[in-house]
Amino acid sequence: MQDRELYRRILGIEAPWFVDRVELKLDGGEVHVYLDHHEMQNWQCAECGAGCKLYDHQPERQWRHLDTCQYQTILHARPPRSECSEHGVRVVKLAWAEPSSRFTALFEALAIEWLKQASQSAVAKQMGLSWDEIHHIMERAVKRGLRRRQAEPIPALGVDEKAFRRGHRYFTLVNDLAQRRVLYVAENRTQESLDGFWSTLSQEQLQSIEAVALDMWDPYINSVRAHLKEAGKKIVFDKFHIAKHLGEAVDKVRRRENKTLRAAGDDRLVGTRYDWLRHPAGMEPEDRRQFSELRNSGLKTARAWALKEAMMAFFSYTYERPARKHFRWWFNWAVRSRLGPMKETARMLHRRFENIVTYLKHRLTNAASESINAKVQWVKYTARGFRNKQNFVDAIYFHCGGLDLTP
Numbered sequence: 001m002q003d004r005e006l007y008r009r010i011l012g013i014e015a016p017w018f019v020d021r022v023e024l025k026l027d028g029g030e031v032h033v034y035l036d037h038h039e040m041q042n043w044q045c046a047e048c049g050a051g052c053k054l055y056d057h058q059p060e061r062q063w064r065h066l067d068t069c070q071y072q073t074i075l076h077a078r079p080p081r082s083e084c085s086e087h088g089v090r091v092v093k094l095a096w097a098e099p100s101s102r103f104t105a106l107f108e109a110l111a112i113e114w115l116k117q118a119s120q121s122a123v124a125k126q127m128g129l130s131w132d133e134i135h136h137i138m139e140r141a142v143k144r145g146l147r148r149r150q151a152e153p154i155p156a157l158g159v160d161e162k163a164f165r166r167g168h169r170y171f172t173l174v175n176d177l178a179q180r181r182v183l184y185v186a187e188n189r190t191q192e193s194l195d196g197f198w199s200t201l202s203q204e205q206l207q208s209i210e211a212v213a214l215d216m217w218d219p220y221i222n223s224v225r226a227h228l229k230e231a232g233k234k235i236v237f238d239k240f241h242i243a244k245h246l247g248e249a250v251d252k253v254r255r256r257e258n259k260t261l262r263a264a265g266d267d268r269l270v271g272t273r274y275d276w277l278r279h280p281a282g283m284e285p286e287d288r289r290q291f292s293e294l295r296n297s298g299l300k301t302a303r304a305w306a307l308k309e310a311m312m313a314f315f316s317y318t319y320e321r322p323a324r325k326h327f328r329w330w331f332n333w334a335v336r337s338r339l340g341p342m343k344e345t346a347r348m349l350h351r352r353f354e355n356i357v358t359y360l361k362h363r364l365t366n367a368a369s370e371s372i373n374a375k376v377q378w379v380k381y382t383a384r385g386f387r388n389k390q391n392f393v394d395a396i397y398f399h400c401g402g403l404d405l406t407p
């Protein structure tokens, strides 16, 4: 078998194309495969598929292909242009590559598979590509995937902010909580960040949204209110975000009290910060015994902690009426507690309450996006080589977008 026929078979080249010649550059470790085509009457218009006659050829182009026998393999061809009566002169679609790519479709598919497992720099090194080339492949894969997305219903949304580079930079992520994928990524955490999302949805999709899990963050709240009908019934403030606020308030109480106690030579609260954030059920027996002494000590911190636990009990109610009653009782206790940070948090929750109580109907939290978060963490971890913000955004879509990426 001639090497031309061999390469035609390896590369899967089909009529009217054939391998014209093969040049082996042993010292450079490269094989150059030159393609040509037989004469053909019917070239398909890239726009409408109508049969057209050949107009001319573009200058020769190159595509990097999968290595063959450990040689970098490069295809060469002159792309034909067809002349359509309706669309005029167009470059025909080539079977082995997408229009603007310098790689064959198979090569890109392999790069994409590897990118799912390893960092961009590792894949670039392994495949002998520059950083820009590998990033370009990822970027094109994301565009392709976003283009292919169907307008599916999204009953449960979660809006999450992500700090990047130690909080110097924020991104807003909109998650599809049912399918556990990222729908949208934007820079910053302003109202504009979230505003950009809504126009990516069809009318049917907008109407399909039943609930949105949110942090108590006004820019996000304003955006949801501006774009979603009956937003008041659909916004659910995230339970874990509420727990975080209460935990911070408890810690403020503890820090102040610790100062006063230490001034009097009492070290009971030193080093207990994390004990007050954990649930006693998860503690070792000895720790639990010590902690229970602290809790029953009558310290201010212990009262603040009890307030936090009582508020979180709200989320185990099934029905709205007794849950509202529980909250009223809790709020009265909290504002009379003489614990400044707890009073402040209680007033904030009181003001937000109508979108806290919606939890009982929708049972929605951002915890459903935990599998997404784990992947985002991985993207952040492998992000050391990221040159810019857009690269980070692309990587989030690539790994967390649930997209169909291959050419």
Ligand SMILES: [Zn+2]
Pocket: 045, 046, 047, 048, 049, 050, 084, 085, 086, 087, 088
């Ligand atoms: Zn046409």
